[in-house]
Amino acid sequence: xxxxxxxxxxxxxxxxxxxxxxxxxxxxxxxxxxxxxxxxxxxxxxxxxxxxxxxxxxxxxxxxxxxxxxxxxxxxxxxxxxxxxxxxxxxxxxxxxxxxxxxxxxxxxxxxxxxxxxxxxxxxxxxxxxxxxxxxxxxxxxxxxxxxxxxxxxxxxxxxxxxxxxxxxxxxxxxxxxxxxxxxxxxxxxxxxxxxxxxxxxxxxxxxxxxxxxxxxxxxxxxxxxxxxxxxxxxxxxxxxxxxxxxxxxxxxxxxxxxxxxxxxxxxxxxxxxxxxxxxxxxxxxxxxxxxxxxxxxxxxxxxxxxxxxxxxxxxxxxxxxxxxxxxxxxxxxxxxxxxxxxxxxxxxxxxxxxxxxxxxxxxxxxxxxxxxxxxxxxxxxxxxxxxxxxxxxxxxxxxxxxxxxxxxxxxxxxxxxxxxxxxxxxxxxxxxxxxxxxxxxxxxxxxxxxxxxxxx
Amino acid sequence: xxxxxxxxxxxxxxxxxxxxxxxxxxxxxxxxxxxxxxxxxxxxxxxxxxxxxxxxxxxxxxxxxxxxxxxxxxxxxxxxxxxxxxxxxxxxxxxxxxxxxxxxxxxxxxxxxxxxxxxxxxxxxxxxxxxxxxxxxxxxxxxxxxxxxxxxxxxxxxxxxxxxxxxxxxxxxxxxxxxxxxxxxxxxxxxxxxxxxxxxxxxxxxxxxxxxxxxxxxxxxxxxxxxxxxxxxxxxxxxxxxxxxxxxxxxxxxxxxxxxxxxxxxxxxxxxxxxxxxxxxxxxxxxxxxxxxxxxxxxxxxxxxxxxxxxxxxxxxxxxxxxxxxxxxxxxxxxxxxxxxxxxxxxxxxxxxxxxxxxxxxxxxxxxxxxxxxxxxxxxxxxxxxxxxxxxxxxxxxxxxxxxxxxxxxxxxxxxxxxxxxxxxxxxxxxxxxxxxxxxxxxxxxxxxxxxxxxxxxxxxxxxxxxxxxxxxxxxxxxxxxxxxxxx
Numbered sequence: 001x002x003x004x005x006x007x008x009x010x011x012x013x014x015x016x017x018x019x020x021x022x023x024x025x026x027x028x029x030x031x032x033x034x035x036x037x038x039x040x041x042x043x044x045x046x047x048x049x050x051x052x053x054x055x056x057x058x059x060x061x062x063x064x065x066x067x068x069x070x071x072x073x074x075x076x077x078x079x080x081x082x083x084x085x086x087x088x089x090x091x092x093x094x095x096x097x098x099x100x101x102x103x104x105x106x107x108x109x110x111x112x113x114x115x116x117x118x119x120x121x122x123x124x125x126x127x128x129x130x131x132x133x134x135x136x137x138x139x140x141x142x143x144x145x146x147x148x149x150x151x152x153x154x155x156x157x158x159x160x161x162x163x164x165x166x167x168x169x170x171x172x173x174x175x176x177x178x179x180x181x182x183x184x185x186x187x188x189x190x191x192x193x194x195x196x197x198x199x200x201x202x203x204x205x206x207x208x209x210x211x212x213x214x215x216x217x218x219x220x221x222x223x224x225x226x227x228x229x230x231x232x233x234x235x236x237x238x239x240x241x242x243x244x245x246x247x248x249x250x251x252x253x254x255x256x257x258x259x260x261x262x263x264x265x266x267x268x269x270x271x272x273x274x275x276x277x278x279x280x281x282x283x284x285x286x287x288x289x290x291x292x293x294x295x296x297x298x299x300x301x302x303x304x305x306x307x308x309x310x311x312x313x314x315x316x317x318x319x320x321x322x323x324x325x326x327x328x329x330x331x332x333x334x335x336x337x338x339x340x341x342x343x344x345x346x347x348x349x350x351x352x353x354x355x356x357x358x359x360x361x362x363x364x365x366x367x368x369x370x371x372x373x374x375x376x377x378x379x380x381x382x383x384x385x386x387x388x389x390x391x392x393x394x395x396x397x398x399x400x401x402x403x404x405x406x407x408x409x410x411x412x413x414x415x416x417x418x419x420x421x422x423x424x425x426x427x428x429x430x431x432x433x434x435x436x437x438x439x440x441x442x443x444x445x446x447x448x449x450x451x452x453x454x455x456x457x
Numbered sequence: 458x459x460x461x462x463x464x465x466x467x468x469x470x471x472x473x474x475x476x477x478x479x480x481x482x483x484x485x486x487x488x489x490x491x492x493x494x495x496x497x498x499x500x501x502x503x504x505x506x507x508x509x510x511x512x513x514x515x516x517x518x519x520x521x522x523x524x525x526x527x528x529x530x531x532x533x534x535x536x537x538x539x540x541x542x543x544x545x546x547x548x549x550x551x552x553x554x555x556x557x558x559x560x561x562x563x564x565x566x567x568x569x570x571x572x573x574x575x576x577x578x579x580x581x582x583x584x585x586x587x588x589x590x591x592x593x594x595x596x597x598x599x600x601x602x603x604x605x606x607x608x609x610x611x612x613x614x615x616x617x618x619x620x621x622x623x624x625x626x627x628x629x630x631x632x633x634x635x636x637x638x639x640x641x642x643x644x645x646x647x648x649x650x651x652x653x654x655x656x657x658x659x660x661x662x663x664x665x666x667x668x669x670x671x672x673x674x675x676x677x678x679x680x681x682x683x684x685x686x687x688x689x690x691x692x693x694x695x696x697x698x699x700x701x702x703x704x705x706x707x708x709x710x711x712x713x714x715x716x717x718x719x720x721x722x723x724x725x726x727x728x729x730x731x732x733x734x735x736x737x738x739x740x741x742x743x744x745x746x747x748x749x750x751x752x753x754x755x756x757x758x759x760x761x762x763x764x765x766x767x768x769x770x771x772x773x774x775x776x777x778x779x780x781x782x783x784x785x786x787x788x789x790x791x792x793x794x795x796x797x798x799x800x801x802x803x804x805x806x807x808x809x810x811x812x813x814x815x816x817x818x819x820x821x822x823x824x825x826x827x828x829x830x831x832x833x834x835x836x837x838x839x840x841x842x843x844x845x846x847x848x849x850x851x852x853x854x855x856x857x858x859x860x861x862x863x864x865x866x867x868x869x870x871x872x873x874x875x876x877x878x879x880x881x882x883x884x885x886x887x888x889x890x891x892x893x894x895x896x897x898x899x900x901x902x903x904x905x906x907x908x909x910x911x912x913x914x915x916x917x918x919x920x921x922x923x924x925x926x927x928x929x930x931x932x933x934x935x936x937x938x939x940x941x942x943x944x945x
Contacts, residue, residue, distance in 0.1 A: 002801035003535050004808045005889035014815040014890065023807045026814050027707060029676045029833050034708045038799075041577025045798025048539050055792065058563030059548035065560050069553045072779050079478045081508045083545070089522025090515035093536050096733035099867050101858065101921035102524075104461075105517035106732035112465050115939040119498040125937045128733070131589040134779035165779055172751070172775025176600060176635045220491050248485070250493050266779065273545075276564055277554030277780025278589065279735035291935065297733065302931035305916070308461065310923035314931040320592070321872070325628035325638045332592045332626055337731030340511075347465055347507045351496035353479040363483035385488050402557060411556045433480045 001045040070430030071414045074269045082271045086341045100312040107311035110299040113343040121263040122253025123285035128297035129334040133266025134166045136282025138173035139295045140264045144208035147293040153205040159184035161215035164419040191217040191382035212240040218389025227256030236261040244269045247354035271345025281335035295329035360433035361388035368431040371444040394425040404450035460922040465500045475504035529869035529881025532724035544788035554780035565762035569755040571791040580711025581741030585750040587782035594719025594738025595630040600774040601749040602664045614663040622873040627666045647673040662692035670835035684714025701725045703836035706803035716743045726790035737786040748772040808886035809836035837883035853878040859917035863899035
């Protein structure tokens with residue numbers, strides 16, 4: 001049942017105007033042998049009521065288990081106004097703001113977003129967002145290669161403490177352009193980058209160092225020392241940061257003696273629902289000197305013919321629709337809708353609200369670690385400061401334990417055995433401000449129960 | 458009605474906040490060297506201030522819900538409300554992407570069926586939903602072509618052929634994949650110049666990127682011949698799905714001979730454009746490219762749905778996103794396709810083509826010049842204003858801006874680049890005849906103005922929240938973030 005407004009009378013009049021006998025006649029330039037008789041494999045049309053019933057049933061099948069996974073996507077409270085406004089038709093159903101005079105709303109939101117992201121990361125300029133955090137890091141690596149003209153190696157250091165999926169994504173997207181990626185090991189006890197391993201790289205040409213803070217394990221890296229090391233050797237630094245954490249943690253613009261060169265990350269924690277992995281958005285901020293190497297849309301404030309302030313897409317000479325084969329990226333869209341949600345989220349939280357969210361997450365994760373490590377057979381994998389995630393070591397394979405928890409309505413965390421087999425039976429777990437003390441106790445009690453029933457290794 | 462709105466930072470006052478949004482304060486210990494010293498400069502406003510501010514900003518936009526939006530090549534059709542509300546059911550929104558598959562069978566069943574429906578409607582053999590936008594789908598497609606040749610040891614194939622009418626993303630994508638771009642011309646009738654294609658084909662040809670119907674608004678009639686020639690030269694064919702709306706349920710790219718296709722779900726399957734995203738650029742492939750699909754893909758074992766990853770597809774080009782792509786957008790497309798069903802797919806192509814040909818016939822009758830007068834329009838068409846530019850000194854941009862005063866979003870301007878002073882017009886199937894007639898009346902008044910009072914066009918728009926903006930100043934005196942006291 002399509003959304004066609006045409007009456008029979010409309011069709012008759014329109015065909016008459018065109019001078020065609022039938023709608024089918026409008027397809028007479030298509031070679032007849034190519035036309036399909038019937039479309040198989042598509043079910044018959046449904047009305048809205050039937051579709052709604054079906055989707056409600058499928059949603060109910062998935063239920064709402066109690067979630068303790070982070071690993072790049074975090075469950076936070078989303079203030080009611082965020083999506084009430086974001087789904088207004090004037091925002092939801094508008095296109096990319098090429099016609100600036102007809103898109104001042106979208107353009108001003110982007111300008112405000114750019115201002116907020118620059119402030120949060122301690123950097124000077126921001127683009128209008130990218131697809132997500134992982135692909136954003138790939139764009140950041142490509143940008144670093146463009147920005148660092150003195151480095152000829154296109155060699156990027158990616159520590160093992162960076163989200164492994166980000167690493168895969170960077171290899172898939174940037175690997176086709178001749179970039180090389182080099183591992184950096186971590187210290188088994190602290191879950192932080194091994195600073196002594198840096199000595200082995202002395203003398204090598206390095207284009208950029210990627211630093212994730214908090215890192216994939218939730219641990220806090222010694223970012224000042226790492227940034228200074230990279231800068232002393234002439235490498236650029238790309239920070240991958242969690243935006244919520246930046247209300248409490250030193251922003252990448254202040255790491256080391258002169259701050260990082262590019263900051264990027266996953267914007268999802270800022271008002272975007274988990275929604276099975278997307279749509280999210282990636283953010284990317286940098287120093288003014290690199291603005292022309294940035295990928296993606298950028299909005300600037302200017303004036304109109306009458307001198308009134310207004311907003312427009314700018315620096316478009318970098319982009320694919322102008323530069324074609326020589327563009328900084330093939331990227332076309334940003335994640336406008338999600339960027340809008342994040343801008344409203346940050347306005348509602350403000351500096352104090354965001355700091356409280358960050359602190360509450362940290363506190364709850366501390367309580368979670370305490371509660372879970374009281375269960376026999378579970379202990380923390382690392383020592384040292386962390387933000388809102390932790391790795392726990394178990395005395396038996398994690399997979400079956402997670403299935404046991406899932407059967408009890410708890411999504412307990414991420415099994416690290418595939419990405420980090422050297423950690424043995426390791427679980428990455430997380431509690432945000434949305435988890436209560438009761439939730440945490442319930443998890444701990446259920447874990448104890450599951451461990452009693454799942455065979456020890 | 459207020460036409461401008463202050464920047465939100467100008468509403469900010471220290472100590473003000475949306476208090477009910479703040480969790481209780483918690484005490485935490487952070488090593489001194491890792492602590493933030495100054496709070497980030499975010500706005501401090503009340504909840505009502507924020508709500509009013511962003512609601513007012515939304516009112517400064519044109520959108521499909523408020524205006525006819527005949528933006529060529531963008532398929533700005535109605536985005537059904539139900540697609541949004543069902544994708545935002547609380548269970549779908551709450552689902553963590555890494556949660557066990559056992560807790561996501563409802564969601565995964567939708568994705569699996571969506572893959573199947575997209576295969577059926579395009580005639581391809583397998584689909585991956587993970588690309589997050591058309592440009593990422595293009596990247597996936599060219600990366601698969603590259604991986605295919607490499608897997609066969611055919612390492613010299615490093616050229617991608619692109620017609621000059623192509624979207625800018627095509628050559629940009631080829632470059633991103635480490636390929637060299639060879640542009641070929643189009644003939645007078647808008648079809649690809651086959652002689653030029655033959656000259657370009659050779660042992661270095663990796664593939665060709667085509668849009669059909671093309672960006673010139675016409676169906677590429679010799680597509681089977683082109684496919685045979687490219688395949689004979691050892692190359693593969695890539696289908697840019699930008700114009701899939703025009704042929705949905707009528708012809709399938711798989712039957713035309715294409716090996717890989719990306720679909721813009723935000724065009725053909727009516728997911729929102731959101732002011733520039735999220736898009737969704739699912740890719741479909743023929744049998745020989747199946748092993749290279751980006752992961753994850755949804756598979757089915759018995760009655761159970763599960764993710765297929767690198768272990769199942771060891772030759773995959775890899776991951777393009779942190780998780781599985783724009784899941785919520787995919788749910789919207791799924792709902793849309795179920796509502797349309799088999800019959801509705803055909804109607805999309807039929808009525809979008811009817812609307813386009815009607816608009817073309819009427820605009821031509823009132824004096825506009827089609828770029829390809831001998832051809833049928835697909836779901837879109839091009840008019841050229843070079844005569845008006847020459848004789849009256851008014852440009853396509855002037856026409857576009859003046860349309861805004863009539864409450865119509867401008868068509869696509871200056872694309873494709875090879876037609877001078879052009880407007881690319883795509884009405885879509887969801888517009889009623891009265892809306893099209895209103896647009897035609899506005900276009901007629903523009904022609905009138907062009908000859909009598911061209912300054913009305915040159916100075917347009919007059920009634921929008923701002924008038925034409927100084928783009929040169931925007932690029933020269935960069936003001937990209939709000940500063941408390943703007944630099945003079």
